[in-house]
Amino acid sequence: xxxxxxxxxxxxxxxxxxxxxxxxxxxxxxxxxxxxxxxxxxxxxxxxxxxxxxxxxxxxxxxxxxxxxxxxxxxxxxxxxxxxxxxxxxxxxxxxxxxxxxxxxxxxxxxxxxxxxxxxxxxxxxxxxxxxxxxxxxxxxxxxxxxxxxxxxxxxxxxxxxxxxxxxxxxxxxxxxxxxxxxxxxxxxxxxxxxxxxxxxxxxxxxxxxxxxxxxxxxxxxxxxxxxxxx
Numbered sequence: 001x002x003x004x005x006x007x008x009x010x011x012x013x014x015x016x017x018x019x020x021x022x023x024x025x026x027x028x029x030x031x032x033x034x035x036x037x038x039x040x041x042x043x044x045x046x047x048x049x050x051x052x053x054x055x056x057x058x059x060x061x062x063x064x065x066x067x068x069x070x071x072x073x074x075x076x077x078x079x080x081x082x083x084x085x086x087x088x089x090x091x092x093x094x095x096x097x098x099x100x101x102x103x104x105x106x107x108x109x110x111x112x113x114x115x116x117x118x119x120x121x122x123x124x125x126x127x128x129x130x131x132x133x134x135x136x137x138x139x140x141x142x143x144x145x146x147x148x149x150x151x152x153x154x155x156x157x158x159x160x161x162x163x164x165x166x167x168x169x170x171x172x173x174x175x176x177x178x179x180x181x182x183x184x185x186x187x188x189x190x191x192x193x194x195x196x197x198x199x200x201x202x203x204x205x206x207x208x209x210x211x212x213x214x215x216x217x218x219x220x221x222x223x224x225x226x227x228x229x230x231x
Contacts (some may be wrong), residue, residue, distance in 0.1 A: 033066065075107075084103055099139055127155070176197075
């Protein structure tokens with residue numbers, strides 16, 4: 001049976017095997033970037049113990065993300081991303097509510113390939129090793145200890161376009177699969193797969209520096225604003 005994971009993996013494999021050619025300036029993968037991010041973990045649940053029934057819900061929080069990519073051979077590039085953001089959490093018994101927070105730490109390392117489809121557009125594919133961690137849980141300002149932490153890792157893949165709408169304004173729509181995209185409520189220490197859709201936009205204020213913003217939607221939603229240095 002063809003699964004969603006198989007479909008994405010095959011599409012990326014096809015993109016990686018396509019003929020390679022030199023990309024237009026600004027449509028390649030030689031860059032360093034830093035962003036402010038806002039993260040919203042879409043999770044709510046309820047549980048019952050000897051003290052009663054409780055509801056749990058998360059809210060959004062902010063943090064930062066850094067990343068970069070480097071062409072190592074013709075159109076093949078290596079890339080990496082790291083982000084950390086605080087996330088609010090609330091537990092209620094219907095009368096009283098306890099508030100806390102935790103950190104969402106994510107990073108990706110991988111390889112990709114790109115090729116031009118016109119003078120102003122390139123297509124790319126990526127495969128990656130993905131890791132996610134929920135850590136440093138606190139309730140009413142008190143640490144819950146490392147026993148509350150949860151983490152997982154797995155496979156990722158991405159397909160996207162780089163489009164120079166004008167020489168200064170570039171757009172990057174993409175679809176991304178990750179096997180660690182959302183918490184599995186049935187297993188507190190593991191994550192489930194997710195497919196995310198995103199779009200980024202950059203305005204090159206100089207030949208090498210761009211202001212940028214982006215949005216990615218899925219079980220974990222993220223938007224960012226920041227800057228990129230292309231070299």
